[in-house]
Amino acid sequence: MNLKECFPIWDKLTSEQQNKILNSAIHRYIKKGTVVYNGLDCTGLLIIKSGQLRAYILSDEGREVTLYRLLDGDICLFSASCIMNSLQFTVNIISEKDSEVWVIPPDVYKNLMQNSIAVANYTNELMASRFSEVMWLIEQIMWKSLDKRLAAFLLEEVSLENTTSLKITHEIIANHLGSAREVVTRMLRYFQNEGIVKLNRGTVEILNLEKLKQLSV
């Protein structure tokens, strides 16, 4: 995957604008577990070449909730929140796998937005897409019980990791769901009693995907 493949509107840019992006983009390798963005400075637009990043919010007490994941080809706008005055919230970004990203400096992207209708409208679509994911999350939090959310989360992990033997701690699952570790442990034990998962130290093995799917809806 190269940089221009990540921009569906690449062909609508002038060659000058294309060069500006290519010349200003900084290529970075990020080790798994690195906090890439914590809202303190305006890092810039992140474009994920490969790997996996997680966007989450953090409470004053250190509790977390995962908002969404960023995968190959995804673009993260909120690490460049200074490009828009009305973006008055902070997301945190951490790498969940070793990743490669390009960083487009905020002033470069802001300048593009102000001079290209295609970029401005593409930014609208990007934001609308993240907004939709967050609205889905609100609905989950408000109307769905934790067992359903836990089931949906485990299914997502199976799909992201491409294995039914998940190396993940109860603590980390709790951080994704914005819940407490004890509550997640209790629910996982219930899943185990139902024959849906098998728990070992640091792993959750999915025994019955079908039952998990039924539970998640």
Add this chain to the structure above:
Amino acid sequence: MNLKECFPIWDKLTSEQQNKILNSAIHRYIKKGTVVYNGLDCTGLLIIKSGQLRAYILSDEGREVTLYRLLDGDICLFSASCIMNSLQFTVNIISEKDSEVWVIPPDVYKNLMQNSIAVANYTNELMASRFSEVMWLIEQIMWKSLDKRLAAFLLEEVSLENTTSLKITHEIIANHLGSAREVVTRMLRYFQNEGIVKLNRGTVEILNLEKLKQLSV
């Protein structure tokens, strides 16, 4: 308030674009309690001349949570969700007071977005602003207990209605907060015991604003 005062970018439009807005805008009076938008069709951009609208989400079981309010001069983008492909969620809009709005047809606005950088970027700011409100709501739901959320809601009502004697039922408060009526009633009784409010049929009277403010943070 007239239509152009609601558009901070009015002066950046061509006179042709200005006329297009003025000629296509439909002026509507809306009675209090009218569902203005329910996600089924693409109504168009709503511009609030006067009154008060409420944007909320609705569960399959009919539970509600208020996302934000729209007041004089505010613009509602999500009633024109068809203008963006990536807007994959539904908000509902209801009038909480008799209101006057202008409706800009979706195709007119979409055309403006595609031909004016100012409109495209203004739309970005609009969406970022609503996004920020929704992120604030998620943080409230996730990290704040119901007593704090109820206190914050009552304070907002005092400010919107400009009175400490609120005509509002426990049912309606529950719908705003995404909670159950019984839970809200119990919490309001606790507030009453603490001397913060006085409950009468259909009204909540705030006796101690200072205590309510302390509670809300």
